[in-house]
Amino acid sequence: MAFFLAQRLLYLVPVLIAVSLLTFSISSLLPGDLAMTILADQATPENLAALRRDMGLDQPLWQRYFTWLGHIMQGDFGRSFRTGQTVLQALAERLPVSIELMLLAQLGALSIGVPLAIVCAARSGGPFDRFMTGTAFAMLSVPTFLSAILLIYLFAVELRWLPATGYVPFAEDPLGNLRFMVLPAMTLALAEWPGIMRILRSDMIATLQEDFISLAKAKGLTPARILFVHALKPSSLTLVTITGINIGRLIGGALIVETIFALPGIGRLLVGAILTRDLIILQGVVLLVAAGFVIVNFIVDLLYAVLDPRIRHGHA
Incomplete structure (x- = not known):
């Protein structure tokens, strides 16, 4: 290792x-x-x-x-010539908002995509599988900004359940913070779960046809144990890859979502730096975000070795 x-x-x-x-x-x-x-x-x-x-x-x-x-x-990423704020100070204020948004969106996408993938794989070719596969294809064609507008209209304008814009720090009001973050996180999750569902479904269908699954069935193990213990783990390597790559997609989606929902995250910071031609902030933030994305994918590589011992021993 x-x-x-x-x-x-x-x-x-x-x-x-x-x-x-x-x-x-x-x-x-x-x-x-x-x-x-x-x-x-x-x-x-x-x-x-x-x-x-x-x-x-x-x-x-x-x-x-x-x-x-x-x-x-030396840790000097520059200072904004417009506000006088350093890049690290700007990120310290904005990054927690974006990280919270991406974590909630990723958890939401996994909460939707993984259970649906397991059910579709267990009932491959059935009516539910065909319906969800078609729904996933349809959701992949919906742009993020359109999902945001539809969610705002439904939950903020018509039902009045959630606020459309604004932000409250988690430390000040945890429940208020979650109310403001639900719609933005849901917007990103709706764009991510179809890919997660389709990839995991395909891998689990292939895994369920392996000999060790037939052996588990011959031993009399319950279908739930076979699905969640024996089939899910070997099928999750590609899922880990997709989750790591999705970080980059979530950062791109945050540029749109944070602007629409008026969240003070790095997305709005980048947009503001572009509009005001604040190249020092733009350069420093892009460097840190890109480096963070690279490090996340490095962590994903390490998770491969944890999930599959053949990889760390060089026999994969």
Whole structure:
């Protein structure tokens, strides 16, 4: 297991370097002059030259990259030229909201997709299986913003059960926090559960045809024990992969959902940075989010080894 862990860590280093290169390129690829954007009405030739010198904008691109990377290694991700807030401070305020949203959405998607996949696999080819498969296909074609609008209209406008927009910190009012988070999390969960259901259903149908399942049936084990103990675990490798990849999809969905529901998360922070051309915040947040996504997928690789010992012994 130690060798497996060291091997995966070595793979992680070039990926993180590539992420830093792509993130740094944001400031170079976007049109416009960063110094001109920062100074706005005060953009005299002398002020522009002084600011470019202070920020290193007059240096070659490769030199600017290594200078920026050195600051990152020291924990300095930059400071917003509009608000004066550092990137780490902005993330410390916004990241808990987005993490809570993604966790609730992922739990909701798993709560819907996994039970449906198990039932469909156990009754493969039946009416319920065909109905749920068709429903999953239909749900995959529904965009996130449309689901958000429909949920707001149904639960906030018509039924008045839940608030449409706003946010209350969990530490101040746990129940109020959950009321504000239900609709956003449900919006993302509705986009994620069809993929989870379809993948797990296919894997479980294949697993239920294996010889060890026939042996378990011959021993007289109950159908529930066969499904949940013997069939679910070997079928969950692909599910773990999908769950890790979904983190990236959830981050993308958060950009839309947090804007629609007025949640103060990293999605709205990124949108605001783009609209105001706050490239320092944009660059730092994108780097941390991308690095977090890479680390999550590294953890997923480790879960493979836990679920299937053949992987960590190199016989998979």
